[in-house]
Amino acid sequence: MRLSPLHTQIAADIRAAIRTGRLDIGDPIPSEAQLAQQWQVSRAPVRQALATLRAEGLIGGGPGKPAVVRGRSLGQPFETFLSFSSWVSGLGLVPGQRTVEIARRRADATIADHLGIEPGDAVVEVLRLRTVDGEPAMVERSCFVDAVGRALFDFDCDSGSIYAFLITRGADLSSARHTIDAVVADPTDAALLGIDPGRPLLRERRLAGPAGGPPSEYSDDRYRPDLVTFTIDNAAASAPALSRHAVPELI
Amino acid sequence: MRLSPLHTQIAADIRAAIRTGRLDIGDPIPSEAQLAQQWQVSRAPVRQALATLRAEGLIGGGPGKPAVVRGRSLGQPFETFLSFSSWVSGLGLVPGQRTVEIARRRADATIADHLGIEPGDAVVEVLRLRTVDGEPAMVERSCFVDAVGRALFDFDCDSGSIYAFLITRGADLSSARHTIDAVVADPTDAALLGIDPGRPLLRERRLAGPAGGPPSEYSDDRYRPDLVTFTIDNAAASAPALSRHAVPELI
DNA sequence: CAGTGGTCTAGACCACACC
DNA sequence: GTGTGGTCTAGACCACTGG
Numbered sequence: 001m002r003l004s005p006l007h008t009q010i011a012a013d014i015r016a017a018i019r020t021g022r023l024d025i026g027d028p029i030p031s032e033a034q035l036a037q038q039w040q041v042s043r044a045p046v047r048q049a050l051a052t053l054r055a056e057g058l059i060g061g062g063p064g065k066p067a068v069v070r071g072r073s074l075g076q077p078f079e080t081f082l083s084f085s086s087w088v089s090g091l092g093l094v095p096g097q098r099t100v101e102i103a104r105r106r107a108d109a110t111i112a113d114h115l116g117i118e119p120g121d122a123v124v125e126v127l128r129l130r131t132v133d134g135e136p137a138m139v140e141r142s143c144f145v146d147a148v149g150r151a152l153f154d155f156d157c158d159s160g161s162i163y164a165f166l167i168t169r170g171a172d173l174s175s176a177r178h179t180i181d182a183v184v185a186d187p188t189d190a191a192l193l194g195i196d197p198g199r200p201l202l203r204e205r206r207l208a209g210p211a212g213g214p215p216s217e218y219s220d221d222r223y224r225p226d227l228v229t230f231t232i233d234n235a236a237a238s239a240p241a242l243s244r245h246a247v248p249e250l251i
Numbered sequence: 252m253r254l255s256p257l258h259t260q261i262a263a264d265i266r267a268a269i270r271t272g273r274l275d276i277g278d279p280i281p282s283e284a285q286l287a288q289q290w291q292v293s294r295a296p297v298r299q300a301l302a303t304l305r306a307e308g309l310i311g312g313g314p315g316k317p318a319v320v321r322g323r324s325l326g327q328p329f330e331t332f333l334s335f336s337s338w339v340s341g342l343g344l345v346p347g348q349r350t351v352e353i354a355r356r357r358a359d360a361t362i363a364d365h366l367g368i369e370p371g372d373a374v375v376e377v378l379r380l381r382t383v384d385g386e387p388a389m390v391e392r393s394c395f396v397d398a399v400g401r402a403l404f405d406f407d408c409d410s411g412s413i414y415a416f417l418i419t420r421g422a423d424l425s426s427a428r429h430t431i432d433a434v435v436a437d438p439t440d441a442a443l444l445g446i447d448p449g450r451p452l453l454r455e456r457r458l459a460g461p462a463g464g465p466p467s468e469y470s471d472d473r474y475r476p477d478l479v480t481f482t483i484d485n486a487a488a489s490a491p492a493l494s495r496h497a498v499p500e501l502i
Numbered sequence: 503c504a505g506t507g508g509t510c511t512a513g514a515c516c517a518c519a520c521c
Numbered sequence: 522g523t524g525t526g527g528t529c530t531a532g533a534c535c536a537c538t539g540g
Contacts, residue, residue: 005509031525042511047526055306063526064518081485109277113311113321178483179308179326181476182433182451200433200451225432232329232429256528282506293530298507314507315537 006041010049018069028066084130085161096131099157111143116214124149129192136193137227142219172210179205189222257292261300263343269320279317326482335381336412347382350408362394365469375400380443387444388478393470423461430456440473
């Protein structure tokens with residue numbers, strides 16, 4: 001008769017306490033032993049709930065010390081990293097996009113694994129060229145699970161931010177993991193970006209979706225490294241801040 | 252007598268198996284029950300190890316199905332960007348280094364500009380090959396202002412972390428700015444890393460020094476993207492202000 | 503059906519922080 | 522000291538996947 005796992009309920013309860021202010025920032029949360037007694041459960045589900053909240057950045061704390069409420073927001077920071085459009089606009093430049101292809105097709109094994117669906121399930125893929133002041137800067141290959149992506153067939157992908165549109169349609173893309181590496185430009189990349197095949201590109205792969213849930217989007221974005229770089233400011237013992245930079249020549 | 256927790260050892264062992272190809276991409280890893288029996292432990296530490304690998308993106312898979320190897324490259328989170336040695340050690344792998352050159356020379360215009368000194372001022376340059384379990388992974392070109400770098404002539408750069416040594420000598424390298432892009436391997440990179448010239452490399456340039464003060468180090472580190480990637484998780488990131496600069500200060 | 507991972511119980515010992 | 526979280530044992534039941 002249990003609708004959801006205990007650790008999920010416990011985590012949700014603490015999240016609610018933080019959001020409503022019943023637990024304020026800086027407050028210590030009840031000890032694991034206390035929570036276990038309140039819920040009449042063992043420590044295991046309590047610990048799993050706290051591990052989730054820790055991964056979400058909501059609570060902090062170390063060994064020997066009680067866990068402490070660290071923050072209240074769940075999605076807004078780093079939002080600039082989620083949307084190319086808003087990032088470029090924020091620099092006072094003009095973002096643009098040319099949609100090369102939008103298609104519904106069946107997921108291959110790689111995509112299915114990343115999105116946590118079955119190979120053969122329907123996905124919506126969008127291939128777009130993103131520009132800054134009209135200059136090609138990035139090739140975006142986004143792949144959405146069908147439930148989220150099908151709304152894109154009602155949307156003019158040349159008109160602006162896909163993210164902004166999908167959010168108005170109720171999609172939750174508040175959480176993401178970005179993996180950054182380098183690849184060579186394939187013929188498609190080269191043609192779209194106006195560079196020679198074989199040139200190095202800065203690649204950002206992104207898994208986005210609701211916090212704690214299965215991802216709704218897998219994306220492979222390839223930037224011209226002479227136009228866009230990523231920077232991190234890192235002070236020891238404090239959280240790093242990440243941003244995306246355009247190189248000066250462009251500004 | 253336990254040097255590190257069991258789950259850490261188990262995770263390190265599986266990471267090593269993946270890195271060396273003993274487990275290939277797409278392969279299923281042994282079941283939790285098998286691992287528990289191999290290690291003669293209960294399921295709890297095994298599960299914790301797998302949870303860590305899952306968070307690192309190394310393995311995937313769902314309920315009812317065995318976990319599957321998803322990738323081979325080690326994802327370096329931005330939080331640990333301060334030291335290659337400590338990052339690799341923390342994964343249970345063995346960091347190594349081979350010093351190709353250490354020299355005191357006069358700063359050229361580019362270096363001087365980055366470090367905020369005059370062209371012609373003395374700097375100490377170190378060129379090192381960094382390895383993971385003996386495998387070449389990164390080429391490091393570090394350049395220190397003389398006041399900080401001269402201590403390195405008292406140091407065996409093959410013996411370990413330059414950062415750890417300089418800090419014992421009183422250097423303050425607590426704050427850094429990292430700029431990430433992609434470049435092609437030059438002949439030196441290619442020879443050291445054992446790859447073909449022209450392959451793409453993931454580059455991290457770093458300005459490090461005391462918080463708020465002038466930088467003491469400028470470094471150009473080039474990673475093999477098949478072995479090392481960078482990751483950032485904004486699943487509810489902590490709140491600090493995300494700096495957005497209209498004009499980059501580094502580059 | 504047997505095997506898998508997901509969840510949970512009810513204990514236990516430890517290192518560490520604080521008083 | 523006492524209390525905290527970190528780790529671990531040795532069981533158990535469940536939902537799901539696959540043959």
